[in-house]
Amino acid sequence: MEVRDWGLIESALARPQATAFGEDAYSSPWEKAAALMHSLVRNHALVDGNKRVGLTACALLLFKNDVTLSFDQDEMYDLVIAVAEGRMDVPEIAQSLQRWGQ
Secondary structure: OOEOOHHHHHHHHHHHHOEEOOEEOOOOHHHHHHHHHHHHHHHOOEOOOHHHHHHHHHHHHHHHOOOOEOOOHHHHHHHHHHHHOOOOOHHHHHHHHHHHEO
């Protein structure tokens, strides 16, 4: 994969750890994973593969938090496309992820 902008990748990777007034900006693993996916998919840091990397990174972050996703591939495809097109925000993504989490 060819990187277009390393700064955007670093920003996306830091987003789940963001704080505001000393509190986590994203308090749950679902919100953290959703924020990571949102940034990786929407920021276009890679020449190609932003959606695939965003989904994979999201799933890995949840796995690191002892969560596995069980989803229909068509539903996940629709979710990632909606994120890419700007039709889903972080809370909506988190809600979908939580529904698929085990």
